[in-house]
Amino acid sequence: MVLRTVNLSKRFGNRWAVADLNLAVESGQIFGFLGPNGAGKSTTIRMLLALIKPSRGTYEFFDQDARQLGIGVYRKIGALVEKPDFYLYLSAERNLKMLGELSGGVSSQRIDEVLEIVKLQDRASDKVKNYSHGMRQRLGIAQAILCDPELIILDEPTTGLDPVGIKEIRDLIVSLAHDFGKTIFLSSHLLHEVEQVCSHMAIIDNGKLVVQGAVHDLLKATDYFVTEIAVDDPERARTVLADEPRIRQITLTENTLKVQAAVEARPDLVERLVQNGLKVSAVIPRTSLEDYYLSLVQHSDGQ
């Protein structure tokens, strides 16, 4: 286990920002930590990084109590907490060099490498105050991976980025996990982000854990998979499938039929459409994490 929290809690005044949180993140996972704004995501991350002290509970890194590991464990952890704030009056290179020295020193070659990974090698000597938000965000990831950590904790890394920037960061996160074998703990309030990037997730609301597990399993178990089917006559297709008991919901948008049903039902549905003389040109699986998430969060609020 790369990261585990045991009843981790933080109280600010009379309010529990995080209450009895139990998370488990295993090696190689891209773990999405999902929740609405103010749910307690950043507070949890700040506790994990010793920026704030937990009011109760413990946390472990690499199967050892963090209190026993001491600060040395942060050599194996890279983090980007909220917005990436750097020393604006220093260059990106100088910022990374300084941070590297605190971690025991990194070579100039490694600094060049990470700047290349985040595509900032051409602006390395520019002062950070001249960087755009997206560039600072990428530099934030560069400092997180600087010392080749095993675990990378990213707190809302795509906040404030344009669509191109968001895609770049997401691709980078996936690449870090798949190409470099890193474990990623990704906090986000963006459902699509978690849906597209993460293998596992936990949903937190009002400081409490609502659910956690593999994204696929969670969606599968709750039957919230959506399949988009492109057919020549969507109206008739809807009529054909109307009495199918395994379908939870059918919606029609432009020329595409959106069918909410279990994955296992897909071949039968397509076969039924074809048998009824419809021409199926595309079957696109789409999960509907948003529906799932909202149902869980609303349920949590109801309690």
Next chain:
Amino acid sequence: MILIFKATGLELIKIFSKWRTYIGFATITVLVPLIMGLVRRYGFGLEYEATRSLGNSFEFIGSLANGLLVSYYLMNVLWVHFPFFIMLVAGDVMASEGAAGTYRLWLTRPINRLQVVTSKFLATFGYTLAIVLFLGICSIGLGMLIVGGGDLFVFDKGILILSQSDALWRFLLAYLIAAWVQMTVASLAFMFSTWTSNSVGPIIGTYAVIMVSLIMAALKIGALEKIRPYLFVSYFDVFFMPFCDPIPWGDIGASLLKLTAFIALFFGLSVISFMRKDICT
């Protein structure tokens, strides 16, 4: 320990990468040659003030004014004016990181908070030492260059005439002591700086404490005598002691020890505050 030295070096880089650090150096660079030039051109008016009380007993022929005498008088800026340059940096060292959110970067590295606060404190000391010595070197160097060298006449409960070589090493000692005095100011500003995320507050706070303390130390009211030993400004004049004859080593040592106690107190409170602080910015 190595990490603390590394971190101190990095803190010095940060301090000397900010324009506010150079306000003090720039002011000294402009002000000292200006004063020396004016003294050379128009003479040293205070010379008359200093010799007036002794005019009946001594006959002064020529001018007593030289670069060393002007430098000696310039040391008076160390009381009230010069501390501003110290506060400007020391009050910013901790607060600016809180305001900028850069603690998140620093503290998520394998360095503990005690090491962080200690390295920042040492870097603040480095700056303080640098600017005090810069004032000393500028005022003595430029004084001798522009106004000229010679014996130093110290008028304090009589006349003490110090040869140039004797005066120079006393100046060195005086400025080293002055650096320690200014470090008391720096550590107070540093402490305030750990309590806030705005560097203006520590500057105003430190200035307020110094002004109130100086007023309390200056007022000739018997009741205030009781608290005077607990005011750190009561020991500020220690940097003039090397110009006494004989040098009161015991008094210097006692004053420095008390100032050290104040520095330790302010640093200790800074450490406690920072260790317990939740980094929420």
